[in-house]
Amino acid sequence: MNKLLIICGPTGTGKTKLALTLAKKFNGELVNADSRQVYKGLDALTGKDRSNEVSIWLYDVAATDEVFSVSHFVRIAHHAIGDVHKRERLPIIVGGTGFYLRALTTAIDTIAIPPNPILRKTLNAKSPEALGRQLQRVDQARWGTMNESDRKNPRRLIRAIEVAMSESHVPSIRPSYDALWVGLTTFLPVLKERIAQRVSGRFDKAATEVREGLPPILGVDPLLSFVHGESTKEEALKEWAQAEYQYAKRQMTWFRKEKRIRWFDALERNLTEQVIDVVKAWYT
């Protein structure tokens, strides 16, 4: 079975650094699974770690003005993984986007159903209540599976209606990998501090990268307001770091449910050795 090493966890835990070390050790190549680092450029803003020695796939695969979603990710990621396997090397997936990782490793049947812009346009004008009623008419079963939160979430309701009304039955890819999930995390207060430091280190360069019209990316708003002279560097930094920390917490609530993950403390002195041992046992 095709082996796949996954390095996941919240932002700021040093996933890429670890993955690069593992790549050298196990003759691997990285495949990015971060929903923002797929965009061209924006290295400081999205926190890319480039390497001259190790290939990193799925960086810079989308322009910032084009639509990119899980579906695109899954397609090109499977492709990239296949290529790495052909070269008889180990694909190491690195990323913090839980949904992307899940979609990559377990089949999601509706994922290939494309958006319907015309339908969305009319649906966008409706209230969550109206959308809920419409979904109940169109797909009572789907409505039944939704929880209170999603029943009030316009975006989810619209997609559910869209799926229900779709004619296409695109078969989704059935992944079959032997995946090892390695998770990196640490105590939240420590993580908070690390995030603040990282953001601070990237600030000046990121300020040169931001512009209007980018997709939603953490830091863009505070950076733009700094660039326009509407806030000080300190204020912008604080706001950016705070947003990153909130994101890290959200990532953890996702990853906590992912039972396949083997967790490691990102601050452990011999972290690399520990993970190498685990990978070795699985890979050879």
Next chain:
RNA sequence: GCUGAGGUGGCGGAGUGGACAAUCGUAGCAGACUGUAAAUCUGCCGGCCGAAAGGCCUACCCAGGUUCGAAUCCUGGCCUCAGCA
């Protein structure tokens, strides 16, 4: 010192006699998630008891007062800001 504005929950900011433990935003906590996922959405958010309903306590700068009833009205004090000195 004078004049004007104002002091509300971690912060911002509503409320200006009863429906106020106090709209809302934000921060915080918990959670959801099947083509926007660094997105989007939900719940909680003074203290104590309770699963909940609900109950009790302490609260809108401080001290008095008016009133059946005060964050809201009156008096005095303290503090902040703006303008004048």
